[in-house]
Amino acid sequence: MEKWLVVLGIWAMCxxxxxxxxxxxxxxxDRRASVREGARAASRGSAGDTRAALND
Structure with a gap:
């Protein structure tokens, strides 16, 4: 009986x-995905600023 309790305890721990x-x-x-979306938005914004500067 004690042997089965030890085996059951080890399986429960695993x-x-x-x-x-x-x-x-x-x-x-999940956290990394939200960070990547924020990074993409920032890079798009900076790319838009670059295009506006080139058009001026």
Whole structure:
């Protein structure tokens, strides 16, 4: 009986670590996507300013 409790405890610990790892990995990718969108908007704005300066 004690042996099964140890095995069950190890499996539960591995499952909990896997869930936390997956949640951490997916949360980071969402933040990076929003940062990239902000960077694209800034680069588009600066490109527009460059075009306006060239047309003047």
């Amino acid at each position: 499952a909990a670590c896997a869930v936390l790892f997956i949640r951490g990995a997916t949360a980071g990718s």
